[in-house]
Amino acid sequence: MDNRTKEAIRYLGYGRQEADEQTLGLVADAFRELDETAKPRSIYRTFELQWKQTDTIRIEMMEIHSRNLSKNLKGCRQVVLLCGTLGIEVDYLIKRYSYTEMAKAVVMQACAAALLEEYLDERQEEIRTEMKKQNLYLRPRFSPGYGDFSILHQREILTLMEASKKIGLTMTESSMLTPTKSVTALIGLSTTQENCHQKGCEVCGKKDCIYRRES
Template structure:
């Protein structure tokens, strides 16, 4: 029940209600949307650990990928390895959203928000599993950091997808403008640290430590 309430709250947040409560009809549509999504979703994920090098001129080097991003550099301060991560809810969710958008735009908007909440929930679950394995080696994860956050340019979707071979492993591809297909998908860089900084898996959006040096 707690998890169900949590995902409903997340969907309401994505809908932009802020601190206001959603009306009964909206809540009913949210519940129905999650039921529809559960039937259509085929979540898959892929991850791989890479060494991370910090260059003197401020670049981050992960395999053959070189990144210039002050916000990502702050997040990865002190890390010598990273997890490259990709996840998707699958093509069935896209088909469902297209079908609903043809007949009921209000419901389609709610479905989009519920799918975003479901994807975030799935990514959190994946990260918990990765974290549990690494903690056996006394290594700890930073929050996920995706292309498009801060000054971490969205163009870095391409090397992450390529390095993880996402097209073959989870069916995730990119358009020429670096948008993901299926649309309810995500890529991310997750720092691996020897220091347990108590960063929440769900990231900076839920963390109250506004002065954190790793904050996005």
């Protein structure tokens, strides 16, 4: 079973249980359709990171107070802001199925979430390769909404990145990203190598790492 299928099955709540043949078939169909429909786009940019206090950082006009994020970025002087989306076409596709075949819409939601993660992982690998040339190493990506990093900062990130103009990514009054299958994230740049696990601290074996993200 490939990684994206495993992830989709996990999002569907199967845990360690085996997904039945019918579900696996629906997942395969959903990925096929999503691959044809999605128009993934992303942007990233490096910013200077200013430390105001132990738990408060500043990136241009954005000031963030978060103990969890500060711990993750400890020792970093620069940070990458990353915005990525699968495009509005995926929202339309899921909506269409939610009117006609609810089971398929649910599976498609899970598959789209897995596809978005896969896409961001790939983008992150490209950034890793690029930064390595400058002897900089990536910390795991950290999104608004993780721990005590407020979701409200998403608006400032979108503004800083001109995400609306560049990749059509905006947000609603209630802080929901539009298109919905989108992500904003920070990735700390460090001069010391931590070999951060691509999937983040939760699955990383370095249990004694001082930058470990608390869940």
